[in-house]
Every structure is written in C-alpha cells, then in structure tokens.
Amino acid sequence: MSDLALRPERVAAEPVFVVSRSRRPASWAGVLGIVLVVLLAVMPYVVYQSLTSTLVNFFILVTIATMWNALAGYAGLVSVGQQAYIGVGAYAVLIAAQHGIEPFVAIFIAVGVSVVLAYPVSFLVLRLAGAYFAVATWVLAVVAYLLVLRYPSLGGGTGAPLPGLGNIGATLLGAYTYWAALAVAVLAIVAVYLLLRSRLGLVLTAVRDNEVGARSIGSRVTGAKRMVYMLAAGGCAGAGAMIAISQLNVQPGNVFNVQWTAYMIFAVLIGGLGTIEGPIVGSIVFIVLQQTLAQYNAWYLIILGAVAMAIAIWARRGLWGTLVSKVPIHLFPVGYYVHAEPGVTERRGLARLLFGPARRAKRHPTAPTPSGPTPSGR
Amino acid sequence: MQNLGADRTTDNSVGSVGGAQAVSGKSPILELSGITKRFGRVAVADDLSLSVARGERLGVIGPNGAGKTSLFGLISGDLEPDAGQVSFDGHPIGKLDAAKRCRLGIGRTYQVPRPFEKMTVFENVLLAAQAGAGLEKRAAHGHAFAILEETGLARLANQPAGALGLLQRKRLELARALATRPVLLLLDEVAAGLTDPEVDELIGIVDAASTGEGELAIVWVEHVVRTLLATVDRLVCLDRGHVLADGAPASVMADPRVKEIYLGSEMELSGHVGGRGRPGENEEIGDIGQAGQAAAARR
Numbered sequence: 001m002s003d004l005a006l007r008p009e010r011v012a013a014e015p016v017f018v019v020s021r022s023r024r025p026a027s028w029a030g031v032l033g034i035v036l037v038v039l040l041a042v043m044p045y046v047v048y049q050s051l052t053s054t055l056v057n058f059f060i061l062v063t064i065a066t067m068w069n070a071l072a073g074y075a076g077l078v079s080v081g082q083q084a085y086i087g088v089g090a091y092a093v094l095i096a097a098q099h100g101i102e103p104f105v106a107i108f109i110a111v112g113v114s115v116v117l118a119y120p121v122s123f124l125v126l127r128l129a130g131a132y133f134a135v136a137t138w139v140l141a142v143v144a145y146l147l148v149l150r151y152p153s154l155g156g157g158t159g160a161p162l163p164g165l166g167n168i169g170a171t172l173l174g175a176y177t178y179w180a181a182l183a184v185a186v187l188a189i190v191a192v193y194l195l196l197r198s199r200l201g202l203v204l205t206a207v208r209d210n211e212v213g214a215r216s217i218g219s220r221v222t223g224a225k226r227m228v229y230m231l232a233a234g235g236c237a238g239a240g241a242m243i244a245i246s247q248l249n250v251q252p253g254n255v256f257n258v259q260w261t262a263y264m265i266f267a268v269l270i271g272g273l274g275t276i277e278g279p280i281v282g283s284i285v286f287i288v289l290q291q292t293l294a295q296y297n298a299w300y301l302i303i304l305g306a307v308a309m310a311i312a313i314w315a316r317r318g319l320w321g322t323l324v325s326k327v328p329i330h331l332f333p334v335g336y337y338v339h340a341e342p343g344v345t346e347r348r349g350l351a352r353l354l355f356g357p358a359r360r361a362k363r364h365p366t367a368p369t370p371s372g373p374t375p376s377g378r
Numbered sequence: 379m380q381n382l383g384a385d386r387t388t389d390n391s392v393g394s395v396g397g398a399q400a401v402s403g404k405s406p407i408l409e410l411s412g413i414t415k416r417f418g419r420v421a422v423a424d425d426l427s428l429s430v431a432r433g434e435r436l437g438v439i440g441p442n443g444a445g446k447t448s449l450f451g452l453i454s455g456d457l458e459p460d461a462g463q464v465s466f467d468g469h470p471i472g473k474l475d476a477a478k479r480c481r482l483g484i485g486r487t488y489q490v491p492r493p494f495e496k497m498t499v500f501e502n503v504l505l506a507a508q509a510g511a512g513l514e515k516r517a518a519h520g521h522a523f524a525i526l527e528e529t530g531l532a533r534l535a536n537q538p539a540g541a542l543g544l545l546q547r548k549r550l551e552l553a554r555a556l557a558t559r560p561v562l563l564l565l566d567e568v569a570a571g572l573t574d575p576e577v578d579e580l581i582g583i584v585d586a587a588s589t590g591e592g593e594l595a596i597v598w599v600e601h602v603v604r605t606l607l608a609t610v611d612r613l614v615c616l617d618r619g620h621v622l623a624d625g626a627p628a629s630v631m632a633d634p635r636v637k638e639i640y641l642g643s644e645m646e647l648s649g650h651v652g653g654r655g656r657p658g659e660n661e662e663i664g665d666i667g668q669a670g671q672a673a674a675a676r677r
Contacts, residue, residue, distance in 0.1 A: 017523055019500075019519045199508055199514075202497075202501060202504065202505045202508065202509075203505065203509060205494065205496070205497055205501070206494045206497065206502075206505050208494075208496070209493075209494035209495050209496055209497060210492045210493070210494055210495070212456070212488075212492060213488070213492030213493070213494060213554075214494070214505070214509075215475070215476045215477045215480075216454065216456075216476055216477075216480060216486055216488070216492070217480055217485075217505060217506040217509055217510045217554050217555070217557075217558050218477050218478075218480035218481045218506070218509040218510030218511075218558055219477055219505065219509040219510075220477060220509065221477065274496075335497070335498060335501060336498065336500055336501050336504060336519075337498075337500075337536055338500050338523065338535040338536055
C-alpha cells in the first residue's frame, strides 16, 4: 500500500500523506442525492399535475440560478443578460420543431447552438470587467430580442405556438415535461459540480477569492472564465428550451425578459453566492414564497423584496452560506483535504468510496500533525 | 530633469562595474532596458535599465515612491511600460500577461498578501503547483506538500487561508510563489510588519529555497535595509524611477547620494525636515545631507 501514498522527494523523513476531496467521506451525500432525484422522478405518478407544473418552474429556476452562480459566484462575471441565452434556447426549440424535429430532442440542439454562439461572444464580452461586462451582456440580450422581432416566421413580436407536441396526451406531456426539466436541472448541477472538481475548479475558486492573486501564480483565468461563460450559455438555453416546452408557446417579450435574470440573482443571493447548494436553497425559498403569496398580488412583490433586504442585511452569505459558516456541511466535496498522520495508508476502490481515502491507526479529529520542520509555535 | 539624467549615466557606469556582468559573466536572466512608466506626471520608472544574472540575489531599496513596487509590476506583467523593453532569459516578454510570465518562471509575492481566503492553505499552494509549475495530479500534490513543509505550513494544510495571521499569510504568499517553480523570484516587502525573529525565519526559508533549487535569482524589495544587507549579493538604490546607485551592498550604502536620499526621506517621514533631499537641488541637498549625517552621528 505504501507505494500508493505520496512521498515528497525533498523530505527525507516519514511524511506519508493522502489527499482526498473532503475531510470525511461524502458518499452519504451522493447516496442522498440519488435517492432525492429518484423520489422527484416518481412524482408525476403520485401527485397532481398542478404540483408537477410548479416543480417544472422550480427546476427551471434551479437551472438558471445554478448557472448564474457559476458566472458570478466563481468566475466573477456579473451578467444581467442571461435572458439572451434563455431566448436562444427557446427559439432554437421553436425553429427545430417548425422543421419537424421532436421538441424534447431539440433541447440538445438548443444547448449546442447556444454554447457554439457563446464562444465568439465571449471574446467580445470578456474584454470587459465589472459593470461594463454587466451592461454589455444586457445590451446583447436586447440585440438578440430585436433581431428575433424582425423574423415573421418566428411570429415577430407576438411569438409563435410550439408545434410537434399536439399528438401527446396532456397527462403524458406533463410528465415528459416534468422529467425533462428535472433532467436539465440535475445535469446543470452535475456539470457545475464536475467543473469545480476539475483542475479548472481550483482556478475558479481562486478567482472568486482573489483574481489578481490567481493570475500572479500562473492561472489561465480568462480561459476558465470562457469555459464558465459557455457552460452558463448552454445551461440557460436548456432552461429556455424547457420554458418553450412547458408553455407550448414562445413569446419574445417573455423569453428575453430581464426578469429571468432578476429571478436567478434573487435565488442565488438568498441561497448563498459561491456555493453549489446556495442556488438550490434559494430557488426553494423563492418558489415557496411565490406559491404562498401569489394570491396577495402586490404584497407578493413587497414581501419578496423585504426577504431579499433582510437576508442582505442579516445573512450576507445567504441562507446556505450562513449555515455552512456555523456547521461545516459540504454536500458537494470539491475541495482538497490532506491526511498527513503517521501510519496513514490509502484505501482504494469501493472501500475508498465508502470509508474515505485514508486509513489510520487512531482517528484524530484534529488537523494533520507536522511531519517536517515545525514553525516555532506562532 | 537634465541634471538627473546626467547623474544617472554616471551611476550606470558604476553599476555595470559592480553589477551583474562583472560579478559572474553569465547571461542575465532578466534585463530591463529604457523602461519608462508614468502615472500622470509621476514617473515610477524613468528610462530605467537594470539586469539580473542567473542565481543572483539583488536587493532594491529606495524611499517611498521611488518606484520599487512599480518595478515589480513592470517585471511581473501587472503594469505595462510606456516605453522600453523587458527581456526574460533572452526573450522579450513585454507582450505577455502576468500569468504567462509566471509560467515562464517569474514568481512574485505581494506586499499585502493575496491569499485565496476561502480555500485551504494546501489548495492555495496546490493551485500554484498546477497552474504555475504545470504539474498534474499526484506530482502537484507532492510538490505542494513539500513546499508546505519547507515553509513550515504543513501543520496548517487544511486551515482556510483567511484564518491565518500576518506571518503565516506572508509564509503562504512565499510558499505560493515558490510552488510555481520560479527561476526569478520577486519578493515585495516580505519583512514589512514583522518582528526581527519573524523576519529571520522568512529569510531562512528564502535561503533554503534559493540554495536548494539551483539557480534561483531573487530580486528583493525592502524598506528595512538591515534585512537586505545580510542576504543579497548586490544592491540597487532607486529614486523617482532612476537607478541612483548599483553595486556591492557595502559600496552602495557608502554612496553619499544614497545616504542623502535615504536619510533625507527618513527624516521627512519622522517630521524633522520639511523639504525632501533630491539630487539636482544642490543647495538643499547639502543641508539635508548634513542634517542626516548629524542625526546619524548623534545616535
């Protein structure tokens, strides 16, 4: 086993250490996640369609909030123009459907088109920083909206109904829509999780904390930002495709509406910027508020605003961020943890998945003991 | 300004005698030629030329506003010069950004450390090993951990960097720069804000790194001259973007102009003298120079 552990060349003594992605095994979180997704997947069989269509809206919100969190929370890109890609996604599905492609299949096309489109656009907008970037993204969204208005085949300003789904029964269509929205949301979260776990993820978390510092140690910051920008374009297009399918109608004033960006920002800030869990928590809060307060008309928006202000004042890290600062829970292990105690060995395969990467004689809840030159107690 | 220019040319001739080419005959790892950088009317580098040999340890001193930190910005790519050429290892690097220069082998620390606060100490250094030194997976883990041991941070590997105190932050800043496997290391005021024993610890780390890694050249900016004199091979005194003196530490410190400038500004800082001593403002300088020497004699 010892050949598996790392031995730094320059240290002669016995500093065998093992690097894992979390302090304690996080496999229970993975199991919990799978159980949750399976439970959500069987919902159409057990609950009324009014609830599943609310959940469709919830999944769409989770998708776009997760994307905005990747942009603003990690890459430092405060976009107020993600509705551009929501619109691109919706119209890609509409055009594909008009040409006889199954709308559910067209979701993939929508995502692909959006990612490809985002690549050249990224060279334009990533030259700008801060507020200039924000304004540029908004301008691009308005440009996309105005371009769509010029095409009568797309319904101009009034929009067009989505063809190709008329032969599916209402109940079955509702279930299909629900599963597709769930899949899009889960894939969005998994994509961000995998991105953050990858080598690029360390660059992104560093950019979140200190961009100048990240550049000074050689990080390819612009490349990482481009990656996130394209991912967010794809994710928002997926959400846009789901909006088109769930409403069976594509209206430019709706899909290109800046309110989508307001929703994603609200969900991310309420839940917690710069955490994977935050946007999910924020989306739950938003949907619950929306459902309980919808009947009170104007009060709905007033209370929504009051909640946002309360959290901005008393829980600046968002609900999840505040919780994590008190109780260290990490459902998505994206960090690195060093186990460096004498006698540590590494586990492999299933044992590693279930019990964590390091086996040691006695379990210490403390940080690793020094195995090299020790600093003089400061 | 005419006067200053004349002063500088004489200094340069002195510099090249005691400087890099004379010390070692090796090709310079870093060469600045005719660098000018202005912020409005203030010149932080004014037709500045300087070269650093492989493995050389160059100390840079100068009063506040002399252009020490700006010099680092110009070398590391944080600042773009208005005119002039920066060459690293014989290749012009003027068009490259800070990250590319780091990957080529220029590591730097900042005067105010820039840790990734929500990341752990290990993650901070791991990113430097991956992004800066281009190491992958286990090689990167091993390198990062070895650097943590060298810098005495191994014990704190899993601590969030934001929880560290000033000395540990300075250590981490140094560890991150070392983890990028630099050929040229720029140290910006490492000693600022630390006690003498703490400074000695950091010097020990730099010593170990520069002897262990082979030909690591170091350019070290420090306001506290004592720190530098013990460690560097060569000393440069900057003033208002000029190289005022360049040569062996003892001879630079003995240079009357350096004494005048340095003591003059120190006096100003402590409020003893109203005006600043500058070469070219001859009358005033004589006075301040004498005042400075008198103050030194009293101690």
